[in-house]
Amino acid sequence: MRENGAVTSATRQPETPAAALPPRLIATDLDGTLLRDDKSVSERTVAALAAAEEASIEVFFVTGRPARWMDVVSDHVHGHGLAICGNGAAVVDLHGGPGAHRFVKVRELARENALDAVRLLRETAPGTVFAVEQTYGFYQEPAYPRLHMEIPDTLAPAEQLLAPDAPGAGEPVLKILAFHHELDPDAFLTVARRAVGDRATITRSSPSALLEISGPGVSKASTLELCCAERGISPEEVVAFGDMPNDVEMLTWAGTSYAMGNAHPAVIAAASGRTVANNDDGVAVVIEKILAERP
Numbered sequence: 001m002r003e004n005g006a007v008t009s010a011t012r013q014p015e016t017p018a019a020a021l022p023p024r025l026i027a028t029d030l031d032g033t034l035l036r037d038d039k040s041v042s043e044r045t046v047a048a049l050a051a052a053e054e055a056s057i058e059v060f061f062v063t064g065r066p067a068r069w070m071d072v073v074s075d076h077v078h079g080h081g082l083a084i085c086g087n088g089a090a091v092v093d094l095h096g097g098p099g100a101h102r103f104v105k106v107r108e109l110a111r112e113n114a115l116d117a118v119r120l121l122r123e124t125a126p127g128t129v130f131a132v133e134q135t136y137g138f139y140q141e142p143a144y145p146r147l148h149m150e151i152p153d154t155l156a157p158a159e160q161l162l163a164p165d166a167p168g169a170g171e172p173v174l175k176i177l178a179f180h181h182e183l184d185p186d187a188f189l190t191v192a193r194r195a196v197g198d199r200a201t202i203t204r205s206s207p208s209a210l211l212e213i214s215g216p217g218v219s220k221a222s223t224l225e226l227c228c229a230e231r232g233i234s235p236e237e238v239v240a241f242g243d244m245p246n247d248v249e250m251l252t253w254a255g256t257s258y259a260m261g262n263a264h265p266a267v268i269a270a271a272s273g274r275t276v277a278n279n280d281d282g283v284a285v286v287i288e289k290i291l292a293e294r295p
Contacts, residue, residue, distance in 0.1 A: 022294065024057060024231075024233050024238070025057065025058045025233050025238045026057055026059045026238075026287065027060045027239070028061060030072070032243040033242055034073070035278065036278055039072055041073060041076060049076055049078070050076075051287070055294065057290075058231070059077075059078065060084060060224065061077070062084040062223075062224055064205045064212055066133055066174070067083075067090060068136075070092065074094045081094050082094070084220060084223050087175065087201075087214055087219060087220055087246050088219045088223035089106065089175055089215070091227065092104065103135060105223070105226070106174070108172035109172075109176065109200065109213065109218070110173075110215065111164075113199045113215065116196070117199060117202075118159065118162070118176070120196050121178055121195060124194075125180055129144040130161075130177065132161045134172060134173055137153045137167070137171060138153060139153050139166075139167065140152040140161075141155070141156065142155045154167045154168075162176075175213055175214045177210060177211065177212060179209060179211075181209070183209045185208060188204075188209045188211060192211050196213070198216055199216065201215065201218050202214075203245050205245070206244075219249045220246060220249060221250040221252070224238070224240075224253070225253060234255070235255045238255055239256045239286070240254035241258045241282070241286070242267055242271070243260040244263070244264050244267060247267055251271045257270070257271040257272050258275045258282070258286055260276075260278050261276045261277035262278055
């Protein structure tokens with residue numbers, strides 16, 4: 001869900017936190033983290049991911065992207081084939097390949113909560129425009145910008161898009177998107193969290209004033225925790241990577257975590273270590289080091 005554009009830059013080698021236990025799972029964000037700014041996966045990174053899986057370290061892609069945007073990494077899933085999408089709103093099996101993914105777990109945003117968030121943001125931040133992300137559909141208001149280069153299924157006010165008789169009413173809502181043309185991104189996030197409270201989880205992954213609103217308690221961290229619990233993996237056995245505010249909870253939860261060299265200041269504060277920027281293959285650099293230090 002992140003547009004191109006680094007926040008900061010770094011080219012130095014990683015600051016490596018001491019891992020309490022040998023890692024069993026690597027959790028990595030995609031945009032601004034695993035992917036380069038041109039949205040590619042470098043050959044070095046592909047090799048590092050494969051080597052981790054060969055060493056019996058599971059790799060989970062944990063992203064704000066919807067499932068339909070996962071083609072960029074669908075050729076690089078190994079073993080379990082699972083990815084966490086929509087900031088934790090869905091666990092998706094990518095083994096079917098592009099366009100053939102399967103939803104394994106869905107943590108939806110109740111429509112009444114979504115409508116509350118829309119109402120409160122219209123009152124608190126006039127000029128906010130919305131889009132609705134569902135399991136298979138994408139719907140937006142006419143004034144919502146074409147940020148993602150895709151054609152929405154329906155154009156209508158958010159209140160209509162979330163109504164019981166709306167198009168796609170039988171599909172779970174994964175999250176709603178709120179965009180403001182004028183507000184500072186971090187200021188918008190602060191205002192929105194204060195206004196909406198515990199009705200929803202609000203975060204952001206874009207350098208623009210674009211907020212991502214999920215169900216209460218739904219985050220990358222909480223869904224990753226569920227997936228790890230199913231595998232008997234503790235937080236201390238997880239190494240996580242991220243670059244934007246929607247990664248903060250995951251980096252805090254994981255026993256070992258890395259902020260990318262291009263990371264947002266909040267991510268740098270949350271992580272236990274730092275690596276180089278996404279364009280310098282920061283995730284691969286750390287994976288290579290982990291594997292080199294294994295007995």
